[in-house]
Amino acid sequence: MVGRLIAELKQTKPFRSRADEAYLNLVRTADLLKHDVAGFLKPFGLTPTQYNVLRILRGAGGAPKTCGEISERLVTAEPDVTRLLDRIERQGLLDRERSASDRRVVRSRITAKGLDLLATIDQGIDAHQARRLGRLGSERLTQLIDILEDLRA
Amino acid sequence: MVGRLIAELKQTKPFRSRADEAYLNLVRTADLLKHDVAGFLKPFGLTPTQYNVLRILRGAGGAPKTCGEISERLVTAEPDVTRLLDRIERQGLLDRERSASDRRVVRSRITAKGLDLLATIDQGIDAHQARRLGRLGSERLTQLIDILEDLRA
DNA sequence: TGACAATAGTCGTTGAAACGTACATTTCGC
DNA sequence: GCGAAATGTACGTTTCAACGACTATTGTCA
Numbered sequence: 125m126v127g128r129l130i131a132e133l134k135q136t137k138p139f140r141s142r143a144d145e146a147y148l149n150l151v152r153t154a155d156l157l158k159h160d161v162a163g164f165l166k167p168f169g170l171t172p173t174q175y176n177v178l179r180i181l182r183g184a185g186g187a188p189k190t191c192g193e194i195s196e197r198l199v200t201a202e203p204d205v206t207r208l209l210d211r212i213e214r215q216g217l218l219d220r221e222r223s224a225s226d227r228r229v230v231r232s233r234i235t236a237k238g239l240d241l242l243a244t245i246d247q248g249i250d251a252h253q254a255r256r257l258g259r260l261g262s263e264r265l266t267q268l269i270d271i272l273e274d275l276r277a
Numbered sequence: 278m279v280g281r282l283i284a285e286l287k288q289t290k291p292f293r294s295r296a297d298e299a300y301l302n303l304v305r306t307a308d309l310l311k312h313d314v315a316g317f318l319k320p321f322g323l324t325p326t327q328y329n330v331l332r333i334l335r336g337a338g339g340a341p342k343t344c345g346e347i348s349e350r351l352v353t354a355e356p357d358v359t360r361l362l363d364r365i366e367r368q369g370l371l372d373r374e375r376s377a378s379d380r381r382v383v384r385s386r387i388t389a390k391g392l393d394l395l396a397t398i399d400q401g402i403d404a405h406q407a408r409r410l411g412r413l414g415s416e417r418l419t420q421l422i423d424i425l426e427d428l429r430a
Numbered sequence: 431t432g433a434c435a436a437t438a439g440t441c442g443t444t445g446a447a448a449c450g451t452a453c454a455t456t457t458c459g460c
Numbered sequence: 461g462c463g464a465a466a467t468g469t470a471c472g473t474t475t476c477a478a479c480g481a482c483t484a485t486t487g488t489c490a
Contacts, residue, residue, distance in 0.1 A: 141403060142418050143410035147310060148352050149425040151325075154307030155353040156429060157300060172304075191469060199301050200308040203448055206470055228455045228468045250294060257296035257428070264424055265295050271413060271421045272302040276309060344439060356478055359440055381438040381485045
């Protein structure tokens with residue numbers, strides 16, 4: 125099989141290396157999928173990162189999380205978590221309160237409204253992702269996950 | 278092997294689906310690699326997208342390209358190619374001129390300065406990528422490329 | 431030919447990302 | 461305990477991304 129990306133990007137010359145080809149494929153595919161998700165989330169007024177934050181807070185099961193904890197768990201690196209949380213709070217999807225014991229710390233918790241919104245979105249997202257990624261069988265899905273985790277090890 | 282991403286994001290709960298896990302792994306890995314490349318390009322005053330444009334123009338082998346052609350070939354989708362080219366032109370790395378036969382069209386061409394810069398950067402980038410992606414053997418590299426191209430088919 | 435659609439690029443505006451830095455608070459070492 | 465370092469968050473500023481709307485030019489076809 126001749127590299128599909130070459131045709132896709134209408135390139136006439138091959139990549140400079142196999143690693144280069146893999147990198148470009150990876151970045152391109154991630155960009156496409158992320159745009160897809162972004163389009164899906166848009167009607168709900170959320171960006172993928174904001175959706176990610178809400179999932180983190182829900183995953184905490186009611187335990188509020190600090191900015192630092194949220195930052196560590198974000199799938200994509202974000203500077204300035206403060207203003208990211210500002211935007212979500214402005215929509216009433218999370219609450220924040222300053223810790224009494226350590227007054228430097230601010231903890232965030234998802235609100236009932238946030239949980240409702242997530243519940244609504246999740247169904248659609250899951251179906252969406254299943255359609256998108258389902259084309260790979262479960263075996264190749266596992267291979268993909270394996271390789272990606274290895275790449276970050 | 279237990280999903281590495283779960284530990285990495287300090288999640289206690291598993292992903293909602295295998296597709297979800299693959300998606301998050303993909304987006305996270307691409308983000309890490311792209312940040313890596315961005316850090317490498319920074320001293321040269323280029324973003325990954327700007328570097329991408331210059332490579333497209335060099336790949337054209339002296340034939341100037343229109344905004345639309347550049348846009349089609351970009352690895353990550355960009356609205357507003359005009360201002361993207363503005364920023365690169367401001368650094369003297371490309372030239373633009375309006376077509377005489379179709380006065381709606383503007384063609385861009387990489388300058389000698391742009392070619393020099395690319396030549397300097399390429400060596401470092403290649404070594405960088407080889408180090409990063411080399412950890413996968415050539416077989417898994419091929420598997421990865423295959424799966425990603427399949428995912429976009 | 432002349433109205434209308436399609437195409438290529440540009441621009442205004444809003445909001446968000448990037449980056450560094452600053453501030454408040456706590457912890458540590460002596 | 462007192463100064464210095466570390467920590468957690470916030471903010472100023474510059475640049476960029478996103479989205480629409482708009483202009484200019486060319487193509488279409490009745």
